[in-house]
Amino acid sequence: xxxxxxxxxxxxxxxxxxxxxxxxxxxEQHGKRIAVIENExxxxxxxxxLVIGAQEEIFETANGCICCTVRxxxxxVLGQLRKRRERFDYILIETTGLADPGPVAQSFFxxxxxxxxxxxxxxxxxxxxxxxxxxxADSPTAADQIAFADVLVLNxxxxxxxxxLAAVEQTLRxxxxxxxxxxxxxxxxxxxxxxxVGAFDLDRALSVxxxxxxxxxxxxxxxxxxxxxxxxxxxxxxxxSAHDHGHDHDxxxxxxxxxxxxxxxxxxxxxxxxxxxxxxxxxxxxALEATVEAATSAFEDTARPAASGTHLVPxxxxxxxxxxxxxxxxxxxxxxxxxxxxxHHPGEFGFHVHGEAPALERAFGSxxxxxxxxxxxxxDARALDPNKxxxxxxxxxxxRGADILRMKGVLNFxxxxxxxxxxxxxxxxxxxxxxxxxxxxRMNRLVFIGRKLDxxxxxxxxxxxxx
Amino acid sequence: xxxxxxxxxxxxxxELGDYPxxxxxxxxxxxxxxxxxxxxxxxxxxxxxxxxxxxxQHSGGALALAWQGAGQHFASSGQDGQVWLWxxxxxxxxxxxxxxxxxxxxVFASHGRxxxxxxxxxxxxxxxxxxxxxxxxxxxxxxxxLAWRYKSSELVAVFNGGxxxxxxxxxxxxxxxxxxxxxxxxxxxxxxxxxxxxxQDGTVHFWYLAAxxxxxxxxxxxxxxxxxxxxxxxxxASAADAMIVVWDFSGRGPEGTRPIQLxxxxxxxxxxxxxxxxxxxxxxxxxxxxxxxxxxxxxxxxDADLLPDEIALIRWSPDGQSLLVADRSGALTLYGLERx
Numbered sequence: 065x066x067x068x069x070x071x072x073x074x075x076x077x078x079x080x081x082x083x084x085x086x087x088x089x090x091x092e093q094h095g096k097r098i099a100v101i102e103n104e105x106x107x108x109x110x111x112x113x114l115v116i117g118a119q120e121e122i123f124e125t126a127n128g129c130i131c132c133t134v135r136x137x138x139x140x141v142l143g144q145l146r147k148r149r150e151r152f153d154y155i156l157i158e159t160t161g162l163a164d165p166g167p168v169a170q171s172f173f174x175x176x177x178x179x180x181x182x183x184x185x186x187x188x189x190x191x192x193x194x195x196x197x198x199x200x201a202d203s204p205t206a207a208d209q210i211a212f213a214d215v216l217v218l219n220x221x222x223x224x225x226x227x228x229l230a231a232v233e234q235t236l237r238x239x240x241x242x243x244x245x246x247x248x249x250x251x252x253x254x255x256x257x258x259x260x261v262g263a264f265d266l267d268r269a270l271s272v273x274x275x276x277x278x279x280x281x282x283x284x285x286x287x288x289x290x291x292x293x294x295x296x297x298x299x300x301x302x303x304x305s306a307h308d309h310g311h312d313h314d315x316x317x318x319x320x321x322x323x324x325x326x327x328x329x330x331x332x333x334x335x336x337x338x339x340x341x342x343x344x345x346x347x348x349x350x351a352l353e354a355t356v357e358a359a360t361s362a363f364e365d366t367a368r369p370a371a372s373g374t375h376l377v378p379x380x381x382x383x384x385x386x387x388x389x390x391x392x393x394x395x396x397x398x399x400x401x402x403x404x405x406x407x408h409h410p411g412e413f414g415f416h417v418h419g420e421a422p423a424l425e426r427a428f429g430s431x432x433x434x435x436x437x438x439x440x441x442x443x444d445a446r447a448l449d450p451n452k453x454x455x456x457x458x459x460x461x462x463x464r465g466a467d468i469l470r471m472k473g474v475l476n477f478x479x480x481x482x483x484x485x486x487x488x489x490x491x492x493x494x495x496x497x498x499x500x501x502x503x504x505x506r507m508n509r510l511v512f513i514g515r516k517l518d519x520x521x522x523x524x525x526x527x528x529x530x531x
Numbered sequence: 532x533x534x535x536x537x538x539x540x541x542x543x544x545x546e547l548g549d550y551p552x553x554x555x556x557x558x559x560x561x562x563x564x565x566x567x568x569x570x571x572x573x574x575x576x577x578x579x580x581x582x583x584x585x586x587x588q589h590s591g592g593a594l595a596l597a598w599q600g601a602g603q604h605f606a607s608s609g610q611d612g613q614v615w616l617w618x619x620x621x622x623x624x625x626x627x628x629x630x631x632x633x634x635x636x637x638v639f640a641s642h643g644r645x646x647x648x649x650x651x652x653x654x655x656x657x658x659x660x661x662x663x664x665x666x667x668x669x670x671x672x673x674x675x676x677l678a679w680r681y682k683s684s685e686l687v688a689v690f691n692g693g694x695x696x697x698x699x700x701x702x703x704x705x706x707x708x709x710x711x712x713x714x715x716x717x718x719x720x721x722x723x724x725x726x727x728x729x730x731q732d733g734t735v736h737f738w739y740l741a742a743x744x745x746x747x748x749x750x751x752x753x754x755x756x757x758x759x760x761x762x763x764x765x766x767x768a769s770a771a772d773a774m775i776v777v778w779d780f781s782g783r784g785p786e787g788t789r790p791i792q793l794x795x796x797x798x799x800x801x802x803x804x805x806x807x808x809x810x811x812x813x814x815x816x817x818x819x820x821x822x823x824x825x826x827x828x829x830x831x832x833x834d835a836d837l838l839p840d841e842i843a844l845i846r847w848s849p850d851g852q853s854l855l856v857a858d859r860s861g862a863l864t865l866y867g868l869e870r871x
Contacts, residue, residue: 116610117631119651121673123691123713125732132732136673136691136713140635144610147550147568148592175731176753176772176799180817 068183069146071155072259073168075209076190077199078161081219085190085251085258086158090115094255097152101141103160114152116141120160122167130466131491134171139178146181154259155182162205165189165212166469166490173492186261189213189243190251193232194223197412200235207437210236211469211513213243214263222249227411234284234409234427241439242472242511264487264494281356282363283338283405287422288347293399297418298376300337301389336385337415338367338407341378341394347401347423355403363405378402386413437469440517442510442526447478449531456525457486457493465491467517473510476501478531536871537811538834539823539854543577547861551843554855554863555598555605557619560848563855564605564617565863566593572607572615574622577865586622589613594635600643602659608634614648616661627661640679640686645699647686649674654688656699665703670695678717678726689714689728696726696740708738708745715756722764725780729755735769735778737785746786748778757803761810762851766791766826768812770800775814777826791826795835802845809851811868815842821856838862 076082089098099114121136138157145155159168165187172184189209192199199206210216216236221229229247236245246257340362345351367383372390376382384392394417396402401423406415409427453475461468472487483506486495512522550568557563562576570589589609598605606627608614614634615624628634632651639646645664646657654667654674672690679686684700693709694717713731720727726738733751735758738744751771758769767778767785775793778785798818805812811833812824819841823834840858847854854866 119632119673121691123731125712134731136675136731140673140675141633144592144594144633144635147552149550177756180799 068181069149069153069155070185070260071142071157071172071182072185072261073165073187074156074158074190074258075163075165075168075187075212076161076217077192077195077203077206077209079195080161080190080192081217081248081251082158082190085217085219085253086156088251089156089255089259092255094259096154096259098154098156099145099152101138101155101157103137103158103163116145120163122164129491130166131170132174133167134174135167138168138171139175142182143177146177162203164205165209169212169489170492173489173494184264185259186214186263187212188215188217188258188261190217190219191232191236193218193220193229196232197235204436207239208469210239210243211437211439213240214261215258216240216243216245217251217253217258218245218247219251220249221247225411227409230427231284231409231412237439238284239437239439240513241441242513281360281428283340283359283407283428284409285425285427286352286356286359286403286405287410287417287425288344288352289402289404289417289420289422290347291394291396291399291402291417291420293396296394296396296420298339298392298394299389299414299416299418300384300386300391301414334386334408334413336369336383337413338363338381339376339384340381340405341376342403342405343378344401344403349424349426351401352403352424352426359403359405363407389414437513437515438517439511439513440519440522441512442508442523444508444526445476445506446508447476447506447531448508448529450477450480450484452529452531453477453484456529460522460525461488461491461493464514464517468512468514470513471511474508475510476506476508536833537823537825538869538871539821539836539866540869541864542853542867543581543865545575545577545581545583545863545865547573547583547857547863549861550859551857551861551863552593553596554844554846554857555596556846556848556855557598558601558603558849560850560853563846564596564598564607566596566607567861568592570609570611572596572617575863584622586617587615587624589615594633595637597637597639597646599639599646599659600641602639602643604643604659606637606639606646606648608637608648614650616646616657625661627657628655636674636677638677638679638686640684641681642684645679645684645686647677647679647688649677649688652690654697656686665699667697667705672713675713675715676717676728678719680719680723681721683723685723687717687719687726689717691731694726694728694738708740710736710745712736715754716758718758718760718767720760720764720767720780721762724764725767727758727760727767727769729758729769729771733771735767735776737767748785748790751776753799757800759803759805759812761805761812761826762808763810766805768803768805768814768826770803770814772799773797773816773818775800775803775812775824777812791830793822793824793826793830793832795822795832796820798841801842804845804847806868807847807849807851811851813845813847813854813856815845815856817841819858821845836864836866838864 118137123136125132365381367381370382375393475484481500482497485498553566565573570593572586573583575583591610594608603619614627617624634650636649648655652670656665671692686697691713698704714728716729718727731754735748753772755771773796777791796816800816802815821836822832838858840860844857857863
């Protein structure tokens with residue numbers, strides 16, 4: 065058994081509830097003696113004797129290799145803590161809201177001292193449900209923190225409505241499809257959700273969420289409506305939105321108030337959103353599914369800008385200009401079932417079809433606003449050649465290691481009774497043969513989380529590994 | 532004629548019962564100051580009093596110790612953020628400083644008149660009585676190590692991004708030598724010609740300060756966390772992982788020459804120290820082995836001992852004839868050098 069000290073890294077933007085969670089961890093009876101390393105001084109239990117302040121310091125190498133970048137402050141402080149090993153049995157590192165989690169995680173794989181004495185248990189990222197979409201729009205670090213997470217704690221869920229919450233979860237899943245997602249209010253959650261997670265432990269079963277395995281779509285939502293021929297009104301904005309707050313819109317003060325509130329809910333960050341309407345054969349799931357491929361290719365067209373009041377026709381991709389509130393005239397050639405596809409979840413921009421609710425609706429994952437950072441999954445039952453896998457992953461890590469933030473997977477090697485499991489952080493890779501497949505169907509499952517990932521490139525690479 | 536063989540002979544033993552964080556010999560080599568993981572500061576005179584005397588305790592653990600050259604003072608620091616200056620004659624101390632940052636680096640100049648203390652990015656310099664002489668807060672990175680030039684008031688601080696040279700007497704001067712890498716160790720050759728630092732990126736960097744030249748030595752498989760000069764300034768020993776690499780500065784070297792490699796350790800080195808006034812090199816590692824070498828004579832260890840736990844400290848006495856070795860469990864052994 066390993067006598068390495070487990071470490072949980074706690075990240076999250078300012079205001080996401082890290083301090084509340086830390087104070088809870090320190091005050092609760094859980095039988096663990098936890099040492100805390102803080103990069104932000106102050107708020108956490110000052111009386112606690114094992115809270116240590118450290119100034120964040122990034123060690124880069126002369127050759128500029130991003131994967132060799134480590135945190136000098138953590139190496140130093142943990143080196144000192146090791147000398148008092150018997151006084152605690154767990155370490156929690158709280159990073160600043162602006163910290164890049166990459167060097168923090170890498171330090172535990174790259175630095176010889178840390179590698180030998182400490183074991184990264186999990187990266188836990190707290191997310192403020194009310195503000196995360198704004199933070200994502202403002203800072204690439206927010207996406208990095210979400211992408212790196214093994215556990216996403218979606219906090220302050222009581223401060224947003226159900227539609228916003230669903231939209232936020234969609235966004236999180238778009239960036240990181242594999243992290244465990246935990247909803248909380250006031251950072252109140254069972255501590256076994258954040259401690260002893262074993263996310264980097266290859267011996268524990270690798271749980272890969274199945275939802276991510278379908279290809280990403282350029283839209284987050286689709287709905288089927290039964291509509292008459294002629295003009296149909298589409299509305300967007302806080303004004304008369306699907307979750308109308310019931311304010312008096314003629315009153316200036318109330319008006320401003322609502323505007324602010326819309327911001328709080330994250331709607332205000334969207335200036336424009338793409339929309340497409342296509343005919344559907346019926347109002348059932350199969351009919352909706354049948355339109356998805358056509359919609360995906362239509363979303364590759366250049367969207368036509370549409371200001372409030374514009375007439376829209378089916379089959380054309382529009383970029384709806386969202387003001388505080390806007391309305392559009394959908395002109396339909398015939399009555400029937402129509403599929404509406406929107407780039408973002410309707411709850412995010414107060415979208416609804418006048419007087420109509422969708423007969424069927426569906427959310428799509430794996431889509432993030434700037435499409436800069438996201439997850440790609442591959443599931444395939446065919447047996448692989450270990451040598452070819454080695455060649456592919458080596459090439460991939462060398463050529464794309466800077467963009468691949470995390471990867472993990474279970475592989476089905478030809479002629480091998482056991483499964484091969486692996487995980488990686490940037491260019492750092494660990495893999496081994498684990499327990500036998502036994503009764504379970506032999507299935508390759510791989511997940512890549514990173515920037516500018518190319519699904520075709522990854523799939524072609526995987527294809528080259530088939531035995 | 533072959534040189535006389537030397538071996539390590541055990542002279543005394545002490546169970547500290549706690550992690551030995553640091554140890555410093557008194558100027559006369561008759562006693563040691565010890566600092567423990569729990570923060571205790573102890574006085575141990577093996578020949579006269581086998582049991583150590585407890586002097587005080589830093590709450591939260593100790594970080595470093597330094598003895599004042601030929602003087603009667605020593606300094607200690609702890610995780611309480613305090614730096615204490617002790618008077619060995621009456622065993623009392625004064626608090627030199629207190630900060631939110633740990634002061635992990637304490638070094639007295641060999642002449643004993645100046646004490647350098649690094650706390651985070653800040654450097655403070657005190658005189659032998661504890662009066663503040665300079666406070667230098669603006670280093671580009673956290674100071675990882677400090678080294679005084681022998682018999683001089685010149686100091687070098689190393690950090691992520693290079694090194695900074697200081698002279699404090701008669702007037703304060705400084706100069707930066709930037710380098711794109713995280714410097715970890717500070718070792719000034721006793722003749723003052725070469726300053727060496729081991730780096731996180733698995734290289735060693737040499738600065739020939741007077742000539743304003745520098746060179747980088749690569750080929751280490753891991754970060755270089757230990758460096759030590761031979762007393763005659765000819766050899767620099769360095770360690771990365773389980774390998775000791777010794778560079779020979781005679782002739783045209785070390786640039787373009789093959790270093791001496793000492794590879795008997797089987798796990799990562801934790802301690803590496805050249806003998807004051809001599810040619811022996813002592814090393815210790817996580818393999819629980821203490822080894823004694825004479826790199827100039829060959830790459831085989833000339834003596835070795837196996838300790839119960841990994842080696843935490845190796846400290847030569849000022850005359851180079853005794854060696855304090857402590858393992859992680861807190862067992863301290865005092866060795867003498869015996870010629871066969």
